Every structure is written in structure tokens, then in C-alpha cells.
Amino acid sequence: MPRWKPDAQQRLVVAALQLFVEQGFDDTTVTQIAERAGLTRSTFHRHFTEKREILTAGQATLSRLMAEGIAAAPAGATPLTAVASGLERASSEMTSFNRELGPLLHAAIEANEELRERNALKSVGMAAAMAGALGERGVAETTARVAAELGVLAFGIGFTRWTDPARDPEPGDLAALARTALDELRTAVSELH
Amino acid sequence: MPRWKPDAQQRLVVAALQLFVEQGFDDTTVTQIAERAGLTRSTFHRHFTEKREILTAGQATLSRLMAEGIAAAPAGATPLTAVASGLERASSEMTSFNRELGPLLHAAIEANEELRERNALKSVGMAAAMAGALGERGVAETTARVAAELGVLAFGIGFTRWTDPARDPEPGDLAALARTALDELRTAVSELH
Numbered sequence: 001m002p003r004w005k006p007d008a009q010q011r012l013v014v015a016a017l018q019l020f021v022e023q024g025f026d027d028t029t030v031t032q033i034a035e036r037a038g039l040t041r042s043t044f045h046r047h048f049t050e051k052r053e054i055l056t057a058g059q060a061t062l063s064r065l066m067a068e069g070i071a072a073a074p075a076g077a078t079p080l081t082a083v084a085s086g087l088e089r090a091s092s093e094m095t096s097f098n099r100e101l102g103p104l105l106h107a108a109i110e111a112n113e114e115l116r117e118r119n120a121l122k123s124v125g126m127a128a129a130m131a132g133a134l135g136e137r138g139v140a141e142t143t144a145r146v147a148a149e150l151g152v153l154a155f156g157i158g159f160t161r162w163t164d165p166a167r168d169p170e171p172g173d174l175a176a177l178a179r180t181a182l183d184e185l186r187t188a189v190s191e192l193h
Numbered sequence: 194m195p196r197w198k199p200d201a202q203q204r205l206v207v208a209a210l211q212l213f214v215e216q217g218f219d220d221t222t223v224t225q226i227a228e229r230a231g232l233t234r235s236t237f238h239r240h241f242t243e244k245r246e247i248l249t250a251g252q253a254t255l256s257r258l259m260a261e262g263i264a265a266a267p268a269g270a271t272p273l274t275a276v277a278s279g280l281e282r283a284s285s286e287m288t289s290f291n292r293e294l295g296p297l298l299h300a301a302i303e304a305n306e307e308l309r310e311r312n313a314l315k316s317v318g319m320a321a322a323m324a325g326a327l328g329e330r331g332v333a334e335t336t337a338r339v340a341a342e343l344g345v346l347a348f349g350i351g352f353t354r355w356t357d358p359a360r361d362p363e364p365g366d367l368a369a370l371a372r373t374a375l376d377e378l379r380t381a382v383s384e385l386h
Binding site: 143 | 271274307336342346378382
């Protein structure tokens with residue numbers, strides 16, 4: 001039994017990812033997604049303009065939250081402290097729905113080249129959003145890009161640990177896992193030379 | 194006048210990128226690419242299995258060269274020195290053809306969402322190849338991932354400067370530009386906190 005009560009949008013996301021795994025992204029239609037979710041095409045279109053938006057909607061939200069968190073960091077915060085604030089803000093919005101979806105999302109991405117590409121673009125989009133928010137704080141461009149890349153890596157590592165079924169029961173909340181990952185990266189950076 | 198004498202493969206690449214800019218990736222056929230290059234479809238297929246390979250062939254070569262350069266670094270080299278060796282190796286294989294193609298490649302990528310995604314995946318693939326090669330040298334996983342991301346950023350910054358028409362005449366060789374970018378990133382890293 002899922003621990004979340006899926007609403008229409010969540011049911012559409014789950015149905016879509018299942019179909020992407022089973023038959024590929026290209027061969028999946030909006031009609032099939034709606035049918036699998038027990039909903040109509042017009043309900044689908046109240047939530048998403050097209051099937052690829054199922055994958056990009058979350059990305060845009062994450063990027064916005066990261067940027068907001070970075071902007072909200074205290075005035076004197078270092079670049080990595082600002083990044084930590086971005087991770088905190090983004091993590092706080094991730095629900096147990098996102099967590100349980102993790103393995104399915106991973107399977108869908110592994111199964112489809114097009115989805116692997118979308119996922120890669122998502123990382124690039126998140127990094128750009130974070131670097132932009134750091135630039136607004138007066139961080140120099142190169143420093144901002146490096147700090148943003150570390151932020152994306154930290155969120156990815158934290159999210160992977162958070163959604164890893166082998167790590168059940170509760171491995172801690174996502175915000176703590178992302179913070180730990182960022183600290184590991186900070187240490188790794190000091191070992192680069 | 195181009196400074197390089199294009200062979201069949203290079204003519205196909207230029208023709209394909211021009212068509213991707215003019216009419217989009219999806220709407221461009223192999224027949225059109227061959228026609229624009231003044232070649233036949235069967236010549237196209239001697240060089241590429243399909244049109245998307247025009248974009249991925251270079252990526253695979255770059256990733257291989259980066260990994261080879263990292264493997265060839267002296268035994269005691271730090272992770273970033275090994276990355277510098279990878280950048281050196283990859284840069285040394287880039288010709289004036291690659292350089293003159295830069296602006297066209299940039300335009301094609303900007304014009305097409307699908308190509309932006311492929312380009313994003315290319316960065317991810319290069320980072321994975323570099324991190325793998327660093328892992329083979331005994332570099333811890335997190336350190337390897339960070340060093341690899343810095344390598345990809347350095348190559349990207351160096352390549353952008355190398356191919357920027359506004360920076361003509363000769364802004365120096367790509368290897369030197371990538372090395373300078375890596376040094377800038379190394380400094381940026383020390384300012385992260």
C-alpha cells in the first residue's frame with residue numbers, strides 16, 4: 001500500500017512512468033496514460049499539455065525552489081552555504097510521493113534513451129538556475145558555476161540515497177541527506193589539489 | 194575560405210548542422226543532408242548509421258581521449274593534474290575543422306530542444322568517462338565525480354573561448370585555454386567555503 005493518497009496528477013505521473021518503462025516513451029500515448037490512470041484525456045490535459053511535460057514539470061519547480069533558497073540565504077553567506085540553503089528549500093518540498101516514485105523514475109530513465117537525455121538536461125537546467133541565483137548575490141561567474149555543479153551533485157546523491165529501496169527503513173529526511181552529501185563534496189574538493 | 198579542406202565526413206557534418214539550424218533536427222532527412230553535401234545517401238551511411246550519430250560520434254571520441262589522458266598521467270598525480278592530462282589529450286585531437294564548426298554547432302544546439310538535450314547528455318557522458326578513469330587510478334568516488342565535473346566545465350569554457358569568432362585572431366591553442374580554465378576553476382574552488 002502506498003503511504004500517499006494519489007491525486008489525479010500523481011496517478012497520471014505513475015501511469016505514465018509505468019508505460020514508459022513497459023513500452024518506451026515514444027510509443028506511449030496520452031490516451032493510454034489517461035486510461036491506465038483511470039482518468040480521461042481531458043483530465044490529463046488539465047494537468048499537462050503533453051506527455052513530455054510529465055518529466056519537465058518537476059524540473060522547473062525544483063530549479064525555482066533552488067534559486068529561491070539561494071536568494072533567501074543570509075547576506076554574508078559563502079557560495080556553498082547559499083547552495084545549502086537552496087538544497088534545503090528544494091528538499092523541503094519533496095513529499096513521500098516523490099520518494100516512492102524514485103525507483104520507478106529511475107527505471108523509466110534507464111529504459112529510454114530519450115528520457116536519459118531529458119534527465120541530463122534537467123541537471124544542466126538546475127545548475128544554470130543555481131548559478132544564476134548565485135550570480136544575483138554577487139558571486140563571480142566561475143565560482144557560481146562550480147558551486148552550482150556541487151549543488152546538483154549533492155542533490156542527486158542525496159535523492160538517490162533517499163529513494164534507494166535497499167536503504168529502507170527511513171534513511172533520514174532528504175534535506176539532511178543532501179546536506180551530508182554537500183559536506184562530503186566539500187571534503188572531496190579539499191582533496192583535489 | 195575555410196582553412197581546412199573538408200573530406201566527405203566533414204562535409205556531411207557541416208551540411209547536417211546547417212539543415213538542423215534552418216529547419217530543425219526532426220524535419221531534416223538523411224537524403225537532404227547528403228544532397229546538401231553533394232554526396233549520396235550511401236556515402237552518408239558509410240560514415241554514420243543515422244543523423245543523430247552526427248552529434249554523438251564526436252562525443253564518444255572525446256570521452257575516450259579524456260579517459261586515456263587521465264590514465265596516462267604520472268602515478269603520483271593529484272586528481273586535478275590527472276584531469277589536466279585528460280584535457281590535454283582531448284584538446285590535442287581537436288583540429289581547425291572543429292574550431293570553425295564551433296559557431297555552427299552552437300547555433301544548431303540553441304535552435305533545437307532535442308539538440309540541447311543531446312548536448313546535455315554529452316556533458317554527462319564525458320563526466321562519467323572521466324570519473325571512471327579517475328576511479329581506475331584509485332581516486333575515491335566523490336572526489337572523482339567532482340574532479341570530472343570540473344574537467345567538463347574547463348573543457349567547455351576553453352572550447353567556447355577557442356571557437357568564439359569575436360576572439361579571433363588566434364586566441365591560443367585549445368589545450369592552453371582548457372588548462373587556463375581549469376586553473377580558474379581551481380581558484381574558484383578555493384573560494385567556495
